[in-house]
Amino acid sequence: MSVESNSGISEAVIRRLPKYHRYLTDLELMGEKKVSSAKMSEDLCLNASQIRRDLNCFGGFGQQGYGYNVSKLKDAISKILHIDRQYNVIIIGAGNMGRALMRYPYYKGMGFKVLAAFDSNPALIGTTTSGCEILDISKIEKFCAEHEVDIGIIATPKEAVLDVADLLTKLGIHAIWNFAPVDVYERDGVAVENVHLNDGLYVLCYKMNNL
Amino acid sequence: MSVESNSGISEAVIRRLPKYHRYLTDLELMGEKKVSSAKMSEDLCLNASQIRRDLNCFGGFGQQGYGYNVSKLKDAISKILHIDRQYNVIIIGAGNMGRALMRYPYYKGMGFKVLAAFDSNPALIGTTTSGCEILDISKIEKFCAEHEVDIGIIATPKEAVLDVADLLTKLGIHAIWNFAPVDVYERDGVAVENVHLNDGLYVLCYKMNNL
DNA sequence: TAGATTGTTAATCGATTAACAATC
DNA sequence: TAGATTGTTAATCGATTAACAATC
Numbered sequence: 450m451s452v453e454s455n456s457g458i459s460e461a462v463i464r465r466l467p468k469y470h471r472y473l474t475d476l477e478l479m480g481e482k483k484v485s486s487a488k489m490s491e492d493l494c495l496n497a498s499q500i501r502r503d504l505n506c507f508g509g510f511g512q513q514g515y516g517y518n519v520s521k522l523k524d525a526i527s528k529i530l531h532i533d534r535q536y537n538v539i540i541i542g543a544g545n546m547g548r549a550l551m552r553y554p555y556y557k558g559m560g561f562k563v564l565a566a567f568d569s570n571p572a573l574i575g576t577t578t579s580g581c582e583i584l585d586i587s588k589i590e591k592f593c594a595e596h597e598v599d600i601g602i603i604a605t606p607k608e609a610v611l612d613v614a615d616l617l618t619k620l621g622i623h624a625i626w627n628f629a630p631v632d633v634y635e636r637d638g639v640a641v642e643n644v645h646l647n648d649g650l651y652v653l654c655y656k657m658n659n660l
Numbered sequence: 661m662s663v664e665s666n667s668g669i670s671e672a673v674i675r676r677l678p679k680y681h682r683y684l685t686d687l688e689l690m691g692e693k694k695v696s697s698a699k700m701s702e703d704l705c706l707n708a709s710q711i712r713r714d715l716n717c718f719g720g721f722g723q724q725g726y727g728y729n730v731s732k733l734k735d736a737i738s739k740i741l742h743i744d745r746q747y748n749v750i751i752i753g754a755g756n757m758g759r760a761l762m763r764y765p766y767y768k769g770m771g772f773k774v775l776a777a778f779d780s781n782p783a784l785i786g787t788t789t790s791g792c793e794i795l796d797i798s799k800i801e802k803f804c805a806e807h808e809v810d811i812g813i814i815a816t817p818k819e820a821v822l823d824v825a826d827l828l829t830k831l832g833i834h835a836i837w838n839f840a841p842v843d844v845y846e847r848d849g850v851a852v853e854n855v856h857l858n859d860g861l862y863v864l865c866y867k868m869n870n871l
Numbered sequence: 872t873a874g875a876t877t878g879t880t881a882a883t884c885g886a887t888t889a890a891c892a893a894t895c
Numbered sequence: 896t897a898g899a900t901t902g903t904t905a906a907t908c909g910a911t912t913a914a915c916a917a918t919c
Contacts (some may be wrong), residue, residue: 456870457820461886463866467859485900494845500889505902513901514895530862531869549760553857561861600864621724624868626861630682634705638869642860646764648678649853650739650772650837653811655674657744657835659667672910696876704900709912724877777884872900872901876919 457654462503466526468493471504485516521586535560537598539622541613542605543568543583546628550602551578564596593620614641673714677737679704680714684734695725737747744855746771748809750833752824753816753851754794758838775807804831814838825852 472493476484490497504510504522507529511517527533540547543566550568567586568574584592592598601617603610603625610629614636617621617625624640627633633641681697683704684824701708710838715721715733718740722728738744750760750801754777762777778797779785785796795803804810812828814821814836821840828850838844 459886463863464859465863466866467856468843470669470862471856473861474681475833487900492816493843498890499886501901503905504889507719511901512895513893516900524885524914531865536865545760545763545765549756549763550759552756554756559858561785597914599868624864626864632704632785638871639870640864642864642867644857644860645678645682646664646855647770648675648682648856651678651681651743653835653837653851654742654855655677655740657810670910698876707912709914712877713879713911718876722877723918723919725875727876849912874919876917878917879915881912881914884910886907886909887905888905890905893900893905895898895900 458506459555463504465503466491466496466530469500470523470526470532472529473526474518476519477523481519483516484519485521486511488516532559535562536597536600538563538600538602539589540566540604541568541586541589541596541617542566542609542629543573543578544604544606546580547602547604550604550628551581560598564598565592566593581640589616589618589634593622598622600624603629603633605629607631619648664791669717673717676739680711681737681741681743684730684737687730687768687825688734694727695733697722697725716750723870732766743770746773747811748807749774749811749813750800750803750809751777751813752797752800752828752866753777753782753814753820753840754778754784754789755815755817758813758815759789761839762792765826772811775809776803800827801831804833809833811835811837813824814840814844818842 467599469489473484477559486500487500488511489495501511504517507525510522510525538561540550540563540586543551547566547568549638550637551563565581566578566583567589569586570582573583575648576583590604600623601624605613607629610631610633611625614625614633616638624643625633627641627643630645630647632643635641665790674831680700685701689788697708697711700706700711712722715728721733721736749772751761751774754762758777758779762774774792776792777789777794779794780801784794810833810836812833813837814824816824817839819845821838821842823835825838825844825847829847833850836844836853838852838854841858842853843855846852
């Protein structure tokens, strides 16, 4: 519940939407036309009441006695998540992680387009990965003035993260997807998602020793 | 709250521990000897009561009137998470994601050792990334018999995920870190962490449009 | 001792689940 | 109409926060 959040929807609900979306995409691909909350509950290991309640946060997508229309529900969730349009992305930091994200295939088909990556390492500048060039970080300001960049992915060493986040904010980017192992907190009008892969790995270690 | 979980600690608490650990590691590096829950609260944007309560789930690490000893608390959390020992890791699927995970630098210094990767693509088999060989998937059974493998990372296309998870379970691996966009559910004595990068990206899209 | 800060109980808040009336 | 399944309210459960006594 960020300070600026204007919707009354809890983050827990929002974080389940992509899972519904993934599931409905699969169902659609398998040719299924309808689905009930009971079936979703079974397949997704979630309580059926919770699913109906989640969906009803955004309106009545179902039909009593029938269930939900797979395609319509999927499209509705796409709209709620705002993944029904294209986003322009840049990547800051073109080390292992940054270059992996340049190649990341899950963007494909969805509306995420990596325009360029930026780094300060002369050995990387000018090279191309997955058809996308690595530019000198000093060019970022001009680049952002000339392109409508929506999302900045941070994949720098952690020492640089705060400066990069400030820079992206200044350049008017709307969202930060941060892969460095430091938390970036929400600022001004910039949305932030922190991905801490190591944290998940540590939780896995805990789990495997506490089954 | 998995069925088999024998500790009474909630998952919400466990998921905050890596954050504490990261923070304490930084403090230690900066030469700080002690820290109070009030300072942690400010730096981590968490409620101080919550922090004290979290830590007290595992014993009294603090001292009234003083606070917490940084190094001792960090070591205690390492023990709780069981990240105070080495884990042997294999990666199944050596595509973009798999190879990126072979190079992933955050293992370094921590006790995670990638022994090998496995794939079925002849073009990849026999090649080496970051000093680690990509082997034919048919060799995995023999490999696991000869090595004590703790963690299996799944980075295959989603069609293969269920079979791979079953295989890893059969081979006696203790934990699965799944990067494919399908959920693997906890099974037998195998701990599972699903990483769905795209889900986070979708949530980011939601957030940036609902600030 | 006085001040600081933990450990822990009690109060609050929010999220999940159950139940059922509405309705297709 | 009867059966099915949603939408929604009420009940439960768990997590967070506040408060303060314990104690270093």
